[in-house]
Amino acid sequence: MNRTLPSLVAAASVILLIAGCSPAAPANTEPVTGGTLVYASGDAEPTCLDPHVGGNYPQALVATQYLESLVSIDDDGEIIPWLATEWSVADDGLSWDFTLRDDVTFTDGTPFTAEAVAVNVAHLQDPATGSSTGYLALQKVESVEVVDDSTARFVLSEPDSALLESLSQPWLAIESPTALARPQAENCESPVGTGPFVVTAWDRQESITLERNDDYTSPPADAAHEGPAYLDGIEWRFLPDSASRYAALQAGTVDVIDNVQPDTIVAAESVDSVEELNAPRPGASNRIELNSSKAPFDDVLVREAFIRSANVDDAITSLFFDTAERSYSPLSSVEKLGYSADPELFEYDQDAAADLLDEAGWTETDADGYRAKDGVTLELDFPVSTNQSIPAEQSLFEQLQATAKEAGFKVNLEPLDLSSWYGALGENDYDLVSAPYTKVGPDVLRILFDSAGTIPAPSGYFANHSQVKDDALDALLQSAGATSNEAERADDYAAAQQIVLEGYYILPLYDQQNHFLLRADVEGLRAMPTVSTPTLYDTWLDR
Amino acid sequence: MRTGTRGRLARWALLRLGGVVFVLWAVATVTFFALRLIPGDPAEAVLGGPGSQASAEALAQARADYGLDQPLVTQYAVYLGRLATGDLGSSYALREDVASVVLTNLGPTLLLAALSLLVAAALALGLAVWSTRGGRISAAIGSLLEIVAAAVPHFWLAISMILLFSTLLGWLPPVSVPGPLGLVLPVLTLAIPLAGFLGQVMREALLDAMQSPFVLAARTRGEGDGGVFWRHALRHAAIPAIGLVGWAFGSLVSGAVVVETIFARQGLGRSLLSAVQSRDVPMVIGVVLVVALAYMLVTTLTDLADRLVDPRLRRVSR
Secondary structure (H helix, E strand, C coil): CCCCHHHHHHHHHHHHHHHHHCCCCCCCCCCCEEEEEEEEEECCCCCCCCCCCCCHHHHHHHHCCCECCCCCCCCCCCCCCCCCCEECCCCCCCCCEEEEECCCCCCCCCCHHHHHHHHHHHHHCHHHHHHHHHHCCCCCCCEEEEEEECCCEEEEEECCCCHHHCCCCHCCECHHHHHHHCCCCHHHCCCCCCCCCCEEEEEECCEEEECCCCCCCCCCCCCCCCCCCCEEEEEEECCCHHHHHHHHHCCCCEECCCCHHHHHHHHHHHCCCEEEEECCCCCCCCEECCCCCCCCCCEEEEEEEHHHHHHHHHHHHHHHHHCCCEEEEECCCCCCCCCCCHHHHCCCCHHHHHHHHHCCCCCEECCCCCCEEEEECCCEEEEEEECCCCCCHHHHHHHHHHHHHHHHHHEEEEEECCCHHHHHHHHCCCCCCCCCCCCCCHHHHHHHHHHHHHHHCCCCCCCCCCCCHHHHHHHHHHHHHHCHHHHHHHHHHCCCCCCCCHCCCCEEEEEEEEEEEEEECCCCCEEEECCCCECCCCEEECC | HHHHHHHHHHHHHHHHHHHHHHHHHHHHHHHHHCCCCCCCCCHHCCCCCCCCCCCCHHHHHHHHCCCCCCCHHHHHEEEEHHHHHCCECCCCCCCEEEHHHHHHHHHHHHHHHHHHHHHHHHHHHHHHHHHCCHHHHHHHHHHHHHHHHHCCHHHHHHHHHHHHHHHHHHCCCCCCCCHHHHHHHHHHHHHHHHHHHHHHHHHHHHHHCHHHHHHHHHHHHCCCCHHHHHHHHHHHHHHHHHHHHHHHHHHHHHHHHHHHHCCCCCCCHHHHHHHCCCHHHHHHHHHHHHHHHHHHHHHHHHHHHHHHHCCHHHHHCC
């Protein structure tokens, strides 16, 4: 199914090239109030609309419309006020005081106070909540003290330079304490925040209905207007199939779609009634991780040989049609502390790969033309999650498999469903793997490359898939996380990324793709600079 | 004689009921263990899906809440005990009673399946009648159409029809909308391949019947072409088609997984898909059990229908 759909869409795009193209309406410049926008998501349907519970991207997408955080981030990556107006950190870095807005009320009438912040942090840290992302982000937070109604003090067990970035994420948004006191099932269905919209209904597998919060007063500092949202409401639909999602956009059944595939983006470029919004996700870049904990990748020469043998640039060009840009960094291009290696470090060079393999002792050639050593074929297991990898990316892996074959690598691509894929990772049954990771700020490096990340959680999950264990790297990540000096922090993270790149632990590919298509009469849609979720607060319909 | 028939019927019903219970037990058991054997931790389903990076405390809490810390055999016994009382348990991922989720989704899927079956039967009959009565060329065309229809995959058909009827012609909505218009493409997607299968069977049977002795007998009685066809041959041709209805229903439910996903329709197929992906064991078993029950109900009904259409079966005791 995954293999056939792209070609169908490609065929469709040809037809549409001929048939499409309706004249663009003259643009209205004054925002108008009214109308319901239909947003069609290709991401999974959340299992709970409260992003404290679990904490994944589908939840962040929709929660951005009804929940708000203490702080946000602007386009330059600077922390800006939101529900908190000011903050200060103690000299020892162990306590942070946040001054809160005193004129904000949750949509159930509960006032927003320091007590509410304390309740939210306690909720995130309660095992019964089952929080993963929010819980991890608050690991260094011991408690929140209520200094007065509009001052909340975060007490830390150790300094945390990532605290503000963590708090800006939708998974740590602030909810009404009154609503949180309800049973979890109830709060999952109708979470209550301070946002521009209110959840009024959730028809599973169909849609979530959101209505405007008429009393809304708390946009982030970088919003385009103040007061209530322009839209009367949002119909948030789930359309899992990418071809029908695009068809629905063209037919005008829906106004905005996400998870747009590269071939669709190209097809849409020639359609006047459709516009594109590209908003790469922060956190890690999409990359292939090389499992350095076992043969053959415990040998840096073999890791380098594999990376030299992979013709990434050509594969990206042919499969992503210039909709994705090659990355040379462990971090997303939207991360301001991202460090990019010299492209030469990852240059495609079959001769170099051959020399490296000779040097590493993989000098034999087996009957099928693969390299071998002591009668063992140079084989690499590459489990691929079909739920997290788009078809174009899976084709890219196939092309890399082909170029690596020329160097003598036998790459075994195994498409797996999400559970089996995590199962294979948990059992260390992989040599190559590509796993997305979204988080605001460079602290994601600690999650992905700290030695501690090689120790599986009780669920069997660990985030350090390349299994780097490097004391110097650990020390850099530790000091970057603790320092309150921005320059020092930047230097530490740059040095840490250099170790990861020059050790050939990862093969960076491109940013995590986050493409949206919208109908041309949808105005003022922007992605939050935090985790690139679209916000419909400033959006209005020009019809 | 009357009591004898009634006794036979009672025994038949009892056997049938025993069979149903046995099949449901087997389905529940196989699904339960199969879902546990594949890698992945059900406690993660509780916490928002696999790889949720949940904390040890949260996982422990979830395991305790859902009894996942018990030995597998105990969990199985507890689960079976609950099933026996009609309690399907509660979904890990949806935090709702499985029974209520299944009930909500059963209607849309049954409607889709029933309409598809009707449309498929109508299409198959039309094609079979036209191709058997229209001479050699229409027979060849009919046969080709049936083979093609039977062979097209659901997702391909769905996407092609969306392109044609929604994107190009703009006649029908590309995804599910409330009301009958939103049903047209999903129903056609399921009905066309099925019509191909049913058509092949019905045309064979029709041709077979037209050459059989009872048709000759009818003709010698002076019955005209039309009478022979509509009154005798068609009835004969319906028998194998009815036998296929049970099987067809099964294929419609599996096709619903694809169709409900592509057209973003609410239904059991889509619930099943997401439940399997998130390893939501109670939800998967709940859906599978209901589908199995519905399947057995349909086959029983087709057996009864067979007896109505084919008088020979009524005389043979079972």
